[in-house]
Amino acid sequence: MLGEGENNTFPSPKDAPGPEEKRKSPVVGADDSALASSVSRYTDGLGSDRYYLSPSKPAGDCSLFPYPQTGTVYKTPGVSRYSTSLHFGSVLPPTGFSTAMCPGRNQFGPAYQFGQGGCLYPPYSNGSGIGGVPPSSGTGLRAHVYLCNRPLWLKFHRHQTEMIITKQGRRMFPFLSFNMTGLNLSAHYNVFVEVVLADPNHWRFQGGKWVTCGKADNNMQGNKMYVHPESPNTGAHWMRQEISFGKLKLTNNKGASSNAQMIVLQSLHKYQPRLHIVEVTEDGVEDMGPTDSKTQTFTFPENQFIAVTAYQNTDITQLKIDHNPFAKGFRDNYDSMYTVPEGDRLTPSPTDSSRAHQIVPGARYAMQPFFQDQFTNGLPQNRFYNSERTVPQTNSLLSPQQEESASQRWFVSMQQAGVAPNKLDMSSYEGDYTSSLIPYGIKSLPVQTHPGLSYYPESPFCPMGGGWGPRGSYQRKVTPSLPWSPKPSPLGFPEDQLPVPSKEKAQEDEINSSAGSLTSLWTNSNSSSLTLDKADSESYSTACKRRRASLSGAGNESSPTIKCEEDMSATTIYSKDASAAKSLAYCSFYTSP
DNA sequence: TAACTAACACGGACAACTTGAAAT
DNA sequence: ATTTCAAGTTGTCCGTGTTAGTTA
Numbered sequence: 001m002l003g004e005g006e007n008n009t010f011p012s013p014k015d016a017p018g019p020e021e022k023r024k025s026p027v028v029g030a031d032d033s034a035l036a037s038s039v040s041r042y043t044d045g046l047g048s049d050r051y052y053l054s055p056s057k058p059a060g061d062c063s064l065f066p067y068p069q070t071g072t073v074y075k076t077p078g079v080s081r082y083s084t085s086l087h088f089g090s091v092l093p094p095t096g097f098s099t100a101m102c103p104g105r106n107q108f109g110p111a112y113q114f115g116q117g118g119c120l121y122p123p124y125s126n127g128s129g130i131g132g133v134p135p136s137s138g139t140g141l142r143a144h145v146y147l148c149n150r151p152l153w154l155k156f157h158r159h160q161t162e163m164i165i166t167k168q169g170r171r172m173f174p175f176l177s178f179n180m181t182g183l184n185l186s187a188h189y190n191v192f193v194e195v196v197l198a199d200p201n202h203w204r205f206q207g208g209k210w211v212t213c214g215k216a217d218n219n220m221q222g223n224k225m226y227v228h229p230e231s232p233n234t235g236a237h238w239m240r241q242e243i244s245f246g247k248l249k250l251t252n253n254k255g256a257s258s259n260a261q262m263i264v265l266q267s268l269h270k271y272q273p274r275l276h277i278v279e280v281t282e283d284g285v286e287d288m289g290p291t292d293s294k295t296q297t298f299t300f301p302e303n304q305f306i307a308v309t310a311y312q313n314t315d316i317t318q319l320k321i322d323h324n325p326f327a328k329g330f331r332d333n334y335d336s337m338y339t340v341p342e343g344d345r346l347t348p349s350p351t352d353s354s355r356a357h358q359i360v361p362g363a364r365y366a367m368q369p370f371f372q373d374q375f376t377n378g379l380p381q382n383r384f385y386n387s388e389r390t391v392p393q394t395n396s397l398l399s400p401q402q403e404e405s406a407s408q409r410w411f412v413s414m415q416q417a418g419v420a421p422n423k424l425d426m427s428s429y430e431g432d433y434t435s436s437l438i439p440y441g442i443k444s445l446p447v448q449t450h451p452g453l454s455y456y457p458e459s460p461f462c463p464m465g466g467g468w469g470p471r472g473s474y475q476r477k478v479t480p481s482l483p484w485s486p487k488p489s490p491l492g493f494p495e496d497q498l499p500v501p502s503k504e505k506a507q508e509d510e511i512n513s514s515a516g517s518l519t520s521l522w523t524n525s526n527s528s529s530l531t532l533d534k535a536d537s538e539s540y541s542t543a544c545k546r547r548r549a550s551l552s553g554a555g556n557e558s559s560p561t562i563k564c565e566e567d568m569s570a571t572t573i574y575s576k577d578a579s580a581a582k583s584l585a586y587c588s589f590y591t592s593p
Numbered sequence: 594t595a596a597c598t599a600a601c602a603c604g605g606a607c608a609a610c611t612t613g614a615a616a617t
Numbered sequence: 618a619t620t621t622c623a624a625g626t627t628g629t630c631c632g633t634g635t636t637a638g639t640t641a
Contacts (some may be wrong), residue, residue: 164634167598171632204595252597267596310635317634326633329603421607 054251077473145298146179148242153302159315161211163271169249169262173324177244177369183235190278190286191238192227195244195263198272198304205312213268222264223257232284238277248401250307265307273303301584529568 051530110350147153153161154176164170176193183189197216204213226248239425249262256262263273279294286294321330 173633321634324633326604326631328605329632330634 018522114584142298144181144282145275145277146181147300147302148177148244149174150300153300153462155323156316157302157318159306159313159319161303162311162316163250163265163305164311165250165252165265165267165307165309167251167253167256169251169253169256170258170552171246171249172305173320175244175246175248176275177242177246178275178298179242180235180277181237181526183239184279185234185236187235188232188280188282188284189235189238190227190231190276190280190284191243192225192231192235192278193248193263193266194225194274194276195250195271196224196274198270201270203268203270203306208313210306210312216269217266220254220269221257222251222254222261224263226263227260232280233281243350252307252309267307269367272301272308273305274297274299277543298456357457525573 029114123297127507129497156162156174180191197218200216200218201212201215202216205211206213226245228243228245229247247261249259250265251259251262252265252267253262254264257264275298277296277298306312311320
C-alpha cells in the first residue's frame with residue numbers, strides 16, 4: 001500500500017481515466033497495487049494537504065442536527081474528487097454553497113465531482129434526485145446514512161473525543177457504526193472509512209482544555225483508509241443491518257500502513273472520520289463512468305477526535321471506562337456491585353447513571369409482549385455475514401444476543417417467533433444504553449429472549465466472527481440463575497438518562513419526547529424503567545463525587561465542553577415502525593445530496 | 594517538560610481439558 | 618465396563634486503562 005505521500009493525489013481531470021475505464025475499488029483482500037491505487041484515489045493526500053474544519057461556531061452553538069452551516073474545507077491544490085465529496089451536512093455555508101466553499105467542484109470535471117452533486121446538500125429530504133442527479137433505476141440513488149451510536153459519540157464529543165493510538169494499533173471507542181438506506185438493493189458498493197485531518201492545527205491539552213499549538217504536520221504518511229471487510233457487497237446487504245467498523249485500529253506506526261486494519265494517524269492532531277460509499281461492479285471494480293453519482297461521502301462532526309498516545313482529559317478517560325466493556329476492570333464500583341444487597345443495587349453506578357438501569361433486580365421489570373415480539377425472532381444464521389456486521393442499531397453496550405435481536409429489527413417483522421439463544425453472558429456487555437437489568441457480576445444469565453444491542457458486533461449467531469472479538473462460535477455453557485426479564489431497549493434511548501447540563505437535558509428531553517411520539521408503546525410499556533431512571537438521576541450527584549478529577553483539576557465544568565443540540569425531529573421522516581423511529585432518534589442522519 | 598513506550602493487571606471470551614453422571 | 622454427554626476448571630488470547638520509565 002502506498003503511503004499518502006507517495007501517490008496519493010487524485011489525478012487531475014486531464015489524466016482522469018475515460019468513462020469506459022474501470023478501476024479497482026479498495027476492497028479487502030485486494031492485492032496491494034489495487035488497494036494502493038484505490039486508497040490513493042480516495043485519500044487524495046488528505047492527511048497532508050487538506051483539512052476538514054469543524055463548525056467554527058462557538059462551542060455551545062454547535063447544533064448537530066441540523067448542523068450549523070459554517071463549515072469549510074481547507075485543501076491544497078492537487079486534491080482528489082473527494083475534496084468535494086465531503087458531506088457537509090453539518091457544515092454548510094450559511095447561505096448555501098458557493099464554489100468558494102467547494103473548490104474542488106470547479107477544479108475537477110464531472111468525473112471527479114461528488115456523485116451527489118458535490119457540496120449541494122438539501123436538507124434531509126427523502127425525495128429522489130438531488131443536485132441535478134436524478135435517481136436512475138440502477139444507480140444514482142441517494143443514500144441516507146445514520147450514525148447509529150450517536151448518543152455515545154455525543155457524550156464524548158462534549159468533552160472533545162480522544163482516541164488512543166499505539167504502535168500495534170488501538171481500536172476506536174466509540175467505534176464508527178452506521179445504518180444505510182436508499183441504496184440500490186441489487187447494486188454493489190464498497191464501503192470504507194477514511195480519517196482526515198480535521199483542522200490545520202497541532203493540539204495540546206493545557207489548563208484542562210485543548211488548545212492549538214502550532215501547525216499540524218500535514219506530511220504524515222500512512223494509510224488513512226479502512227475498507228469494510230464485507231466490501232464489495234450489495235445495497236441490500238449494506239442496508240440489512242448496521243455497518244460497524246469495530247475492527248478499525250488507529251496507530252502512529254507508519255510501518256503499519258500495509259495493515260489494512262490500521263489507519264495511521266499522528267498524535268495530538270484532530271481528525272475527522274468520513275464514510276464513503278462507492279458503487280462498484282459485482283467484482284468490486286468501480287465503473288468510472290461519466291456520471292459521478294457512484295460515490296457518496298458522509299461526515300459526522302461528532303466523530304471528530306484528537307489522536308493521543310495517552311489520554312489527556314480524564315473526563316474522556318472516565319467515559320471510556322464507563323462505556324467500554326473492555327475497560328470494565330477499571331470501574332470504581334465494579335467490586336462493590338458484587339457485594340451489595342439486592343435491594344441496594346438500585347443505586348446506580350457512581351460513574352454512569354445511564355447504566356444504572358442494569359443493576360436492578362430483573363424480575364421487577366418483566367418484558368412486555370411488545371418487546372418480546374420485537375426482540376425475538378428466528379432469523380437464520382445466514383443473515384449474518386462476516387465481520388463487523390452484527391452491531392445493532394444503537395451500537396450500544398449490550399450483549400451479543402441483544403444486539404442480534406436489535407439488528408434484526410430493521411427487516412424482521414415483529415411477529416416472528418422467538419428463538420431462544422442458547423448463550424447469554426450479559427456480564428460483558430452490560431454497558432451503556434442497554435436494557436439489561438442485571439447487577440454487575442451476574443454472569444451467564446439464561447435468557448430466552450431479550451432485546452439485543454451490543455456495542456460489540458460480535459454475536460454468537462455470527463460464526464464468521466466479525467466485529468470485536470475474533471471468536472464467535474463458541475458457546476459457553478450457561479447456568480440458569482436469576483429469573484431475569486430484560487427491559488427492552490429503545491435502541492440507544494438512554495441519552496436522556498445521561499448526566500447533562502440542565503439546558504441540554506431539556507433539549508434532549510424534548511428530543512426524546514418527539515421521538516417518543518412515534519413510540520408511545522415503548523414508553524408506555526416501560527414506566528417502571530422511567531421510574532428507575534429518575535432514581536438514576538438522583539443518585540448521579542453522588543456518583544459525580546466519586547468521579548475522578550481531571551488532570552488539570554478541571555472537571556466537566558472547566559473542560560472544553562462542546563454543547564450539541566440534538567434535534568432529532570428529522571428522524572420522524574423515517575418511521576417504518578415505532579421501534580425503528582425510536583432508534584433513529586438516536587442516529588445522526590445524513591442524506592447524500 | 595511533554596510526549597511516547599512497554600509492561601502490567603484486569604475482565605471477558607474461547608478452547609482444551611477434566612470430572613461426573615447417565616445410558617448402553 | 619464402556620461410551621456419551623454435560624458441566625466445571627484452567628490456560629491463553631484479546632482489548633482495556635494505568636503506570637513507570639524512556640526519549641526528544
